[in-house]
Structures are given as C-alpha cells and as structure tokens.
Amino acid sequence: MRKFLLICILILSTNYFLRSTIGVVHAQTSMDSSNYKIRLGNFNMTSGSKSSASYNLTDTVGQIAANYFSSTGYHVKAGFQYIYALYDFSFSISNLAVNLALTPNSFSTASHTLTVTTPGQGYSVTTYETSKLTNDNSDTIPDTTCDAGTCTESSAGAWTVATNNGFGYNVTGNDVATDFTGPTMFRPFPDFSASEPPATIMTTTSAGKNRVATVNYKLSPSASQASGTYTTQIIYIATPTY
Amino acid sequence: MKKTFFIILSTLFYLLSTIYFLRSTVGVVHAQTATLSISPPVVEILIAPNKKATQTFNIKTQGDNVSIIPELHLVKPSDSTGHMSVDPNPVNLSTLPIIVNSPEHPLGQQLHIVGENLPLTLSFEAPNTDAPIDTYLALVVKAVSTSPFQSTSVATPSISALMLITLNPTGVMPINLEIKNFDLGAVHDSWLPLTPHPSLYNQSSIMIRPQGNYEILDPSGKTIFTLPLYPNLVLGNSSRNLQSTIKDLPSDLTWTPSWHDFGPYTVRLTIESQGGTKLTQIEKTIWLIPLRLGIITLTLITLVIILLTASRKHSKVKVV
Numbered sequence: 001m002r003k004f005l006l007i008c009i010l011i012l013s014t015n016y017f018l019r020s021t022i023g024v025v026h027a028q029t030s031m032d033s034s035n036y037k038i039r040l041g042n043f044n045m046t047s048g049s050k051s052s053a054s055y056n057l058t059d060t061v062g063q064i065a066a067n068y069f070s071s072t073g074y075h076v077k078a079g080f081q082y083i084y085a086l087y088d089f090s091f092s093i094s095n096l097a098v099n100l101a102l103t104p105n106s107f108s109t110a111s112h113t114l115t116v117t118t119p120g121q122g123y124s125v126t127t128y129e130t131s132k133l134t135n136d137n138s139d140t141i142p143d144t145t146c147d148a149g150t151c152t153e154s155s156a157g158a159w160t161v162a163t164n165n166g167f168g169y170n171v172t173g174n175d176v177a178t179d180f181t182g183p184t185m186f187r188p189f190p191d192f193s194a195s196e197p198p199a200t201i202m203t204t205t206s207a208g209k210n211r212v213a214t215v216n217y218k219l220s221p222s223a224s225q226a227s228g229t230y231t232t233q234i235i236y237i238a239t240p241t242y
Numbered sequence: 243m244k245k246t247f248f249i250i251l252s253t254l255f256y257l258l259s260t261i262y263f264l265r266s267t268v269g270v271v272h273a274q275t276a277t278l279s280i281s282p283p284v285v286e287i288l289i290a291p292n293k294k295a296t297q298t299f300n301i302k303t304q305g306d307n308v309s310i311i312p313e314l315h316l317v318k319p320s321d322s323t324g325h326m327s328v329d330p331n332p333v334n335l336s337t338l339p340i341i342v343n344s345p346e347h348p349l350g351q352q353l354h355i356v357g358e359n360l361p362l363t364l365s366f367e368a369p370n371t372d373a374p375i376d377t378y379l380a381l382v383v384k385a386v387s388t389s390p391f392q393s394t395s396v397a398t399p400s401i402s403a404l405m406l407i408t409l410n411p412t413g414v415m416p417i418n419l420e421i422k423n424f425d426l427g428a429v430h431d432s433w434l435p436l437t438p439h440p441s442l443y444n445q446s447s448i449m450i451r452p453q454g455n456y457e458i459l460d461p462s463g464k465t466i467f468t469l470p471l472y473p474n475l476v477l478g479n480s481s482r483n484l485q486s487t488i489k490d491l492p493s494d495l496t497w498t499p500s501w502h503d504f505g506p507y508t509v510r511l512t513i514e515s516q517g518g519t520k521l522t523q524i525e526k527t528i529w530l531i532p533l534r535l536g537i538i539t540l541t542l543i544t545l546v547i548i549l550l551t552a553s554r555k556h557s558k559v560k561v562v
Contacts, residue, residue, distance in 0.1 A: 088279040088280070088281050088302075089283035089401065089403070090278065090279035090280075090401070091277070091278050091279075091399055091400075091401045092275060092277035092304075092399065093275065093277075093385075093397055093399040094275050095274060095275065095397070096274045096276055096308075096385075096387045096399075097274060097393035097395075097396060097397075098393055098394055098395045098396070098397060099393045099394055100395075110394075112397065114399070115277075117279075119283065120284065121324055121492065122323070122324065122325070124325045124326070126327065126328065128330060129395075133394065133395070192330055197327070197330075198327070198328070198330055200320075200325075205323045205324065205325075217394075217395070219394065229394075230394060231393065231394060231396070232394075232395050232396075233395065233397075234396070234397045235384075235398045235400060236398065236399050236400060237328050237382060237400040237401075238399070238400070238401050238402065239317070239325070239326050239328055239402045239404070240283040240402070240404060241323065241324035241325055242284050242324050242404055242475050242477070
C-alpha cells in the first residue's frame with residue numbers, strides 16, 4: 001500500500017510539473033485584466049473636436065503616426081481625429097478554405113463568417129471570384145442563375161431546387177446587402193476573368209465594432225459534370241468610407 | 243494475486259491522471275482564420291509640384307500560416323454616402339500623375355508578418371504640372387495562406403486604406419459646386435417634421451471639404467433654426483449627401499415646426515469654404531399649414547353640428 005501511494009505521488013507530481021512548464025505560447029497583442037484592456041501599438045489618451053466661440057480644435061493625443069503633417073508644398077491629414085474614432089479598421093475571416101462536395105443534382109453547402117470593425121462613417125465589403133470553379137482539365141461549373149434564372153451578381157434570387165445547377169452564395173447578418181432577404185436568396189459571384197465588377201455584400205454608413213456576416217456557399221453540379229477537384233479563389237475587400 | 247491487483251490499479255491511475263492532465267494542456271485545432279487591420283484608414287494629401295511626402299501605414303495580421311501582399315489599386319466613389327469601389331486590378335504605377343514608392347517593402351510581393359505590426363511607408367513625389375489633378379488610391383493588403391489547400395474554393399480577405407491625393411501647383415482650388423435634390427413641396431403640414439435630403443455635386447475634378455449651414459427663416463425673415471453642415475469630403479466629379487453636425491456626428495437635416503406654425507417659411511442651405519467664403523447658396527419657400535390641426539378641428543365641428551341637429555330633431559319629436 002505504501003508503494004502504491006508513493007507511485008501515485010510520483011505520477012501526480014510529474015504530470016503537474018509537465019503541465020506547469022509546457023505552457024501555451026500567446027502572441028502579446030494586449031495587456032488586460034478583469035477591469036481593463038490596453039491594445040498595444042495605439043495608446044490613445046484623448047481625441048476629438050473641441051470648440052468655443054473663438055476657436056475650433058481637433059486633436060489626437062498618444063496615437064502613433066497621427067498628425068497633420070505640413071510643410072512648404074504638402075499637407076497630410078493622418079489619424080483618427082479626422083474621422084473621430086478610437087479603434088482600428090479591421091477585417092477578419094473565420095476560415096480561409098471552403099470545402100463543397102460534388103454530388104450531382106444535390107446541394108452541398110459550407111459557410112464562414114466575415115467580421116468588420118470600422119471607425120468613421122462606415123465601410124463596404126466587396127467580393128468576386130477570380131474565375132468559375134475549374135478543374136485540372138479546364139472543365140468549369142457554371143455560376144447559379146437561381147430557380148427563376150433571374151438572379152445576377154448584384155441581385156439575389158430564390159434558389160431551392162437542386163436540379164437548377166450552379167455555384168452561388170447567400171449572406172446573412174449585420175449590414176448585409178438588402179437583396180439577401182432570407183436564407184434561400186442567392187447570387188452568383190462576379191467573375192473577374194469575365195471582367196464582371198465586384199459586388200457589394202456588406203455596407204453601412206455608421207461606425208461599428210465586430211459587425212458579423214455569414215457567407216453561405218451552395219453548389220449543385222449537373223449529372224453530366226466531369227469529375228475532379230474544382231477550385232477558385234474568392235476575394236473579399238473591406239474598404240472604409242472617406 | 244495481490245501483486246497483479248496492485249499493478250492493474252497503478253496502471254489505471256496512471257492512465258486516468260495522464261488523460262486528465264493532457265486534456266487540460268492540449269488545445270483544440272481550429273479552422274484557419276485570418277485577421278487584418280490597418281491604420282490610418284483614410285489619408286488626405288495635398289502636395290505641390292517637386293515636393294515629396296511620406297505616409298506610414300501600420301498593418302497588423304493575426305492567423306497561422308498567413309502572409310500579406312500589399313498592392314495599390316485605383317478607387318472611385320460608388321455612391322453619395324462616401325463608399326468607394328476598388329478596381330480589382332493593381333494599378334500600373336507608371337500611369338499615375340504622381341510617383342509612388344514603397345522603399346522598404348516592394349508592392350506586390352509577399353511579406354510574412356504574422357502577429358506583428360508592419361509599418362509600411364509610402365512616398366509620394368509630385369512632378370511638375372500646370373493644372374491641379376486628383377488621384378484616388380487604395381493600399382489593398384491581401385492575406386494569403388501559406389498552407390496548401392485541397393478545397394473547392396479559397397477565400398482571400400483584403401483590407402484597404404484610402405489615399406486621396408491632390409497635386410496642386412498654385413494653391414488655388416478650382417471650385418464648382420451644385421446643390422441637388424433640394425426638392426421641397428410647396429406646402430408642408432406643420433404637425434410633421436421637415437427633412438430634406440439634398441446632395442452636393444462637385445463638378446470640378448478636385449476634391450473639397452466644404453462646410454456650411456442649414457437655416458429656417460420665419461415669415462418675417464428671422465432665423466428661427468440653424469444647424470451646421472457636417473464637413474464631409476466631396477471627391478472630384480462626385481456627389482455627397484448633405485448632413486448636419488450634431489455632437490460632432492453626422493445627422494439628418496431635420497427641423498420640427500410647432501403644430502400651430504402658419505405662413506411662408508424659407509429653407510436655406512449655404513455652402514462655405516473652410517475659411518468661411520460663401521461658395522453656393524440655395525433657398526426654397528414652403529407654406530406651413532396646420533393641416534392635421536385643421537382636419538381635426540373641422541371633424542370636431544362637424545360632429546358637434548351633427549349632434550346638435552340630432553338633439554333638436556329629438557326635442558321637436560317630443561313636443562309633438
């Protein structure tokens with residue numbers, strides 16, 4: 001019994017030692033506690049617009065690289081005081097790869113989320129595909145035209161019948177384009193190789209933090225679609241308003 | 243027997259405790275995410291010929307196996323609310339009227355900066371020119387995965403910062419502004435708020451950030467309501483919705499009259515330069531009429547008359 005207890009203590013102490021030394025390494029992007037959070041690289045103290053009867057003043061105290069740079073021959077207005085906000089313009093995507101199955105006359109779906117944080121007066125997110133879904137033999141899967149054959153790169157339509165083959169997307173969430181009125185409303189991606197202009201999928205004229213939209217991809221190949229791995233690249237560009 | 247039991251018990255304890263500790267240290271594998279941020283998001287540059295300016299953008303990424311590619315694209319206004327459309331093709335720098343360089347990090351090349359800030363400095367050099375000219379560019383930063391994918395599609399997030407550049411040899415800006423959509427009806431019910439939706443069209447090719455006032459004058463000509471206009475930037479050959487400034491933020495041009503206001507009121511929009519010079523002005527006269535109040539009063543009077551008439555008829559019937 002004494003031996004058993006000794007072994008137990010040995011195992012416990014070894015495991016505890018290992019756990020306390022093999023830690024997870026985090027990138028130091030912020031300092032925080034339960035009461036505060038400081039994002040490094042942009043330590044603002046104050047900014048905004050002050051005025052009285054005799055003066056108008058805009059200021060930013062503490063922000064790196066914010067200034068009204070001026071000399072003989074040039075002026076540069078850089079910094080949040082010109083758009084009155086205290087956080088960075090950021091854009092994230094939850095998954096860079098989208099996998100869809102190639103089952104004839106049957107829907108295959110996948111989704112990921114886009115998150116935008118914007119200062120100032122808003123932003124827009126536009127998208128396009130570099131080409132249609134293409135395999136190694138240059139066979140392509142057409143973009144969807146939806147059930148009625150009327151949806152376009154800038155106008156969504158209902159797509160619920162899998163025998164209406166194609167590849168398309170739907171967007172739900174914050175600030176999404178108004179034609180995505182429900183989960184069955186889909187659009188084809190604008191095709192960059194066919195010189196189609198990018199489509200706007202998220203847009204607003206307000207500042208906002210963590211505005212989230214879910215992009216739902218849907219694919220239904222025809223029965224005669226050649227087998228193979230079909231790929232394309234979907235580009236999303238987040239642009240601030242001026 | 244006792245020895246076997248002891249070995250089994252020790253092994254079981256070892257396995258259970260190892261599983262417990264491993265569970266608390268080994269993380270879950272997530273899908274490959276990518277986050278990009280850029281600062282400052284919008285830069286206005288006014289530059290004279292033969293001068294040079296530099297601007298540093300702080301770019302930050304988060305995500306495993308992600309590199310970035312910075313590129314310059316042309317942009318143009320896409321609506322009247324300040325949104326821009328980005329040309330999907332990177333711009334050919336030799337076609338620009340100014341010389342743009344990225345001395346430390348060449349544009350169009352892949353940079354690996356995961357979890358770090360990348361200060362990307364662009365220099366702008368203005369050649370000799372006789373006439374002012376605007377150039378609107380976006381620094382588009384693409385996040386590119388460095389892991390090979392076997393997927394149907396690969397999503398590439400990009401973030402952009404706007405660079406709105408005026409090259410001006412004289413310091414004098416060509417100004418040609420027109421107020422549009424200032425369509426007010428001839429009659430307005432004084433019970434309802436009045437909210438016009440005018441826009442300012444910049445007919446010159448040079449951007450301008452005007453200011454101004456939205457005023458309401460009563461029938462005697464006295465100003466009874468004033469709102470300062472929000473100093474939105476209006477790019478060359480584009481329009482921008484006119485908004486008011488309330489607590490430093492843009493808002494609607496809403497005026498709520500009193501329910502009894504009556505007569506010809508003047509609605510005036512004045513556009514000025516940042517220095518206070520009047521650039522353009524428009525006025526519209528609208529008749530404020532307490533329509534709703536009138537309808538309610540008329541209905542009440544009609545009801546009273548009907549009731550009185552019915553009451554008299556009833557009295558006459560009783561007398562007979």
